[in-house]
Amino acid sequence: MEALKVESLDQEGRGVARRDGKAVFVEGALPGEVVTYSPYRKKPTYEVATLGRVLKESPSRVRPRCPHFGVCGGCSLQHLDARAQVAVKQRVLEDSLWHIGRVRPERILPAIHGPAWGYRHRARLAVRYVPKKGGALVGFHEKRSSYVADMGSCEVLPPRISALIRPLRELVSALSIRNRLPQIEVALGEGADVLVFRVLEPLLPPDTEALRRFADRHGVRLYLQPGGPETAAPMAAAAEADLHYTLPEFGLKIRFAPTEFTQVNPAVNGVMVRRALSVLDPRPGERIADLFCGVGNFTLAVARSGATVLGVESSADLVRRAGRNAELNGLSARASFVERDLYRSAGDPLAGLGRFDRMLLDPPRDGAVEVVKALPDDGPQRLVYVSCNPGTLARDAAVLTQTRGYRLSAAGVINMFPHTSHVESMAVFDL
DSSP: OOEEEOOEEOTTSOEEEEETTEEEEEETOOTTOEEEEEEEEEOSSEEEEEEEEEEEOOTTBOOOSSTTBTTBSSOSOTTBOHHHHHHHHHHHHHHHHHHTTOOOOSEEOOOBOOOSSSOOSEEEEEEEEEGGGTEEEEEOBBTTSSSBOOOSOOTTSOHHHHTTHHHHHHHHHHSTTGGGOOEEEEEEOSSOEEEEEEOSSOOOHHHHHHHHHHHHHHTOEEEEESSSGGGOEEGGGOOOOOOEEEEGGGTEEEEOOTTSOOOSOHHHHHHHHHHHHHHHOOOTTOEEEEESOTTTTTHHHHHHTTOEEEEEESOHHHHHHHHHHHHHTTOTTTEEEEEOOTTTOSSOTTTTSOOOSEEEEOOOTTOOHHHHHTOOTTOOSEEEEEESOHHHHHHHHHHHHHTSOOEEEEEEEEOSSTTSOOOEEEEEEEO
């Protein structure tokens, strides 16, 4: 096999090398290493390959902690030291901003990071009944596959939830609907641990009894979801679980339903909210917008500053939830919420919302290009953009800096998903 020297990592965590002018993406290889490789996909301008032998090892290479690493597709960077992962993600962010947006931040924000293991308080576990594997499989999908990994533990789930994987496999295998149960969603809060079973057929009485025994034995609350996320409900009309998280620095308790979006990493989320408030710097009497506000994660912290804040979200359920969270925290006078699809609003997505002194954006992976294009000439003096996709952030940064008159004052990474290639970040734009 021919040897290559790896230059960098791409946005999927693969080593990037060059051969005869062609890019070669080597899964499992790290920057600075000399490796052999086996291509499994060849295109005119690039190849994708699996790692052969490591002839020269990176000093940042570590032994993966999870025995399923390399098969399970949940993590892609466990072989890279956790501190080095943050540095790689910072480089991905800066490269994206420059190569896509042609912009560089004036200042690099310190990276936000937290616990590297047991951090995932939200997860969607795939389920498949496979008699040849001895019964049901419960876990993440295998790499590059729709198959469910044959796993008995998960190092990025809290230990108490990781310990449920094998009992869940046994539980599902014994159910009459074991072939009609494709997913179990994990939603953890400070008040309860919830598992949401996606059921495509009604349960029989023995199934219901088995699920109840499981919940009692393991101290979890079980929900059933026969249709879309809005159909998830506690088993047998039991009271809803008290799912919530707190932001003690702001004196906030934020409730959520099991299928409603919240950040997967509560420790990092707390630091992220603190950073967002620090750079947004809201003042009493100012009017602030929080677009794509969800359950009020940033909105309510902004309201604590004394500013008036409007949260905008496309989901009516989330708007109602955010409003109830404002009431719960005594902030209804300063925080209000409106339902609006900022992607599909005809014409100007900001029409009728009024003028804002400052704005916070936390869009999905598609970014917020229609919003930034619609900013008025007397738009917010400062805009804080929380991103889960460096590519769309860079695209939107180009619009903000090249056509809307903003400058990119600062940017930095948020390591929300350690051991994965996901790059979350925060950027600050000023007029």
